[in-house]
Amino acid sequence: xxxxxxxxxxxxxxxxxxxxxxxxxxxxxxxxxxxxxxxxxxxxxxxxxxxxxxxxxxxxxxxxxxxxxxxxxxxxxxxxxxxxxxxxxxxxxxxxxxxxxxxxxxxxxxxxxxxxxxxxxxxxxxxxxxxxxxxxxxxxxxxxxxxxxxxxxxxxxxxxxxxxxxxxxxxxxxxxxxxxxxxxxxxxxxxxxxxxxxxxxxxxxxxxxxxxxxxxxxxxxxxxxxxxxxx
Amino acid sequence: xxxxxxxxxxxxxxxxxxxxxxxxxxxxxxxxxxxxxxxxxxxxxxxxxxxxxxxxxxxxxxxxxxxxxxxxxxxxxxxxxxxxxxxxxxxxxxxxxxxxxxxxxxxxxxxxxxxxxxxxxxxxxxxxxxxxxxxxxxxxxxxxxxxxxxxxxxxxxxxxxxxxxxxxxxxxxxxxxxxxxxxxxxxxxxxxxxxxxxxxxxxxxxxxxxxxxxxxxxxxxxxxxxxxxxxxxxxxxxxxxxxxxxxxxxxxxxxxxxxxxxxxxxxxxxxxxxxxxxxxxxxxxxxxxxxxxxxxxxxxxx
Numbered sequence: 091x092x093x094x095x096x097x098x099x100x101x102x103x104x105x106x107x108x109x110x111x112x113x114x115x116x117x118x119x120x121x122x123x124x125x126x127x128x129x130x131x132x133x134x135x136x137x138x139x140x141x142x143x144x145x146x147x148x149x150x151x152x153x154x155x156x157x158x159x160x161x162x163x164x165x166x167x168x169x170x171x172x173x174x175x176x177x178x179x180x181x182x183x184x185x186x187x188x189x190x191x192x193x194x195x196x197x198x199x200x201x202x203x204x205x206x207x208x209x210x211x212x213x214x215x216x217x218x219x220x221x222x223x224x225x226x227x228x229x230x231x232x233x234x235x236x237x238x239x240x241x242x243x244x245x246x247x248x249x250x251x252x253x254x255x256x257x258x259x260x261x262x263x264x265x266x267x268x269x270x271x272x273x274x275x276x277x278x279x280x281x282x283x284x285x286x287x288x289x290x291x292x293x294x295x296x297x298x299x300x301x302x303x304x305x306x307x308x309x310x311x312x313x314x315x316x317x318x319x320x321x
Numbered sequence: 322x323x324x325x326x327x328x329x330x331x332x333x334x335x336x337x338x339x340x341x342x343x344x345x346x347x348x349x350x351x352x353x354x355x356x357x358x359x360x361x362x363x364x365x366x367x368x369x370x371x372x373x374x375x376x377x378x379x380x381x382x383x384x385x386x387x388x389x390x391x392x393x394x395x396x397x398x399x400x401x402x403x404x405x406x407x408x409x410x411x412x413x414x415x416x417x418x419x420x421x422x423x424x425x426x427x428x429x430x431x432x433x434x435x436x437x438x439x440x441x442x443x444x445x446x447x448x449x450x451x452x453x454x455x456x457x458x459x460x461x462x463x464x465x466x467x468x469x470x471x472x473x474x475x476x477x478x479x480x481x482x483x484x485x486x487x488x489x490x491x492x493x494x495x496x497x498x499x500x501x502x503x504x505x506x507x508x509x510x511x512x513x514x515x516x517x518x519x520x521x522x523x524x525x526x527x528x529x530x531x532x533x534x535x536x537x538x539x540x541x542x543x544x545x546x547x548x549x550x551x552x553x554x555x556x557x558x559x560x561x562x563x564x565x566x567x568x569x570x571x572x573x574x575x576x577x578x579x580x581x582x583x584x585x586x587x588x589x590x591x592x593x594x595x596x597x598x599x600x601x602x603x604x605x606x607x608x609x610x611x612x613x614x615x616x617x618x619x620x621x622x623x
Contacts, residue, residue, distance in 0.1 A: 141534075164538070164539055166533065170534060170537075171536035175534060181534065183531060185343040194535060195536065197329075198329070198532075198535070198536065198541045200325035200326070200329040200332075202328070242535065
């Protein structure tokens with residue numbers, strides 16, 4: 091069953107630059123998909139439209155039954171509550187502890203405190219940071235901070251996890267740790283879309299890979315098909 | 322449903338409270354701004370209330386004195402009482418018998434005693450019987466005085482003509498100006514605090530962005546900031562309230578409750594300063610909430 095249906099989507103910015111041309115794409119529930127391509131190929135624009143930071147100029151984006159392309163600004167939170175997003179720069183709140191950063195995403199729904207607690211602990215356990223719950227973000231390494239960000243993204247059990255260059259700021263071994271965490275989350279049933287330019291990781295993971303160039307899909311590799319060329 | 326709303330509200334209050342302390346240097350800027358302006362507001366309020374109080378006291382003391390003809394009969398005096406009674410704006414009046422007045426004067430001084438002692442008969446007494454009349458509205462004093470002067474048997478009417486009108490119009494202007502100053506100060510404070518909070522919230526743009534990212538609706542984002550404004554206003558009003566209560570008390574005691582002459586009386590500190598304090602807290606809270614609300618609105622995509 092398809093979780094994401096993108097149909098004839100086009101995105102032209104107000105500046106007149108067209109980032110995405112007539113793009114159609116389906117992603118099934120439980121898939122792990124990499125989106126790769128050179129800088130400026132439109133991969134960031136594409137995922138920004140998925141979590142409705144940007145609105146497509148034309149076309150339809152449907153995620154789990156919600157027409158994201160038609161969502162009004164004040165209703166954006168409806169889709170944000172169904173998906174998790176992870177960024178290159180972590181986007182943690184520096185004044186909140188690890189626990190509070192993760193709990194934050196649940197408390198706005200008005201969940202009972204005991205439920206918040208058990209979910210946060212479960213989520214932190216999954217990323218292996220339960221013992222750092224009381225630390226502040228600046229006391230953690232980059233990899234740990236990213237794991238906190240992942241814990242926050244998945245704490246309310248989203249169907250979809252969007253990762254925008256999650257390993258961009260991290261070294262190789264830390265990056266692989268993050269990938270292990272993501273794979274684990276994927277195994278538990280969450281669909282993952284990850285944008286990256288780190289082809290080494292993509293090569294190792296053997297997942298579906300979508301190659302973008304100048305706002306168009308040039309190649310859609312099935313699981314295990316992708317082979318890194320530039321070695 | 323209600324449980325959920327209260328739970329969210331409770332968390333908002335808790336988080337706002339924490340946020341005030343975690344962003345302490347920024348909070349301090351807003352609080353300092355509130356403290357200074359509320360002290361100025363407090364001074365303006367105390368001044369205007371005192372001027373108002375003094376004006377009212379003076380107005381209360383304003384009386385019309387109506388002297389009666391020397392040969393007036395006691396029956397006619399009773400009739401005049403009824404005639405004064407039906408005039409509009411008359412609050413109360415007293416009749417002062419010339420025999421009583423002369424007795425009082427004789428008791429006061431031996432000079433008067435030797436002069437007035439000769440006139441033992443009412444008909445001989447050189448003084449005049451008089452009515453003292455108080456009016457309900459100071460602006461009507463001239464009108465009432467004119468009506469009384471037309472009563473048959475009234476010899477002369479005195480009410481400090483000219484001086485009274487001038488005093489009344491001066492008080493009126495002072496009152497209007499002092500109210501205007503207080504209102505203007507409150508409005509200026511609101512925008513000043515709003516701008517201070519706006520600057521402090523600017524540094525928290527990222528926080529708002531992340532809140533949106535994890536699925537906070539606009540209301541979810543706004544409420545904690547509004548509560549934060551409430552706390553800033555509440556904390557900011559503590560010092561002005563203390564300054565008001567203790568400062569005014571000290572001022573009152575230093576001047577013995579009067580300024581320049583016993584004629585100008587200060588308002589007794591209690592419960593006056595409590596009312597001013599409640600007003601200050603209310604202004605602080607409302608202005609803090611308004612400031613935060615206005616500031617956070619700028620960073621929301623609506």
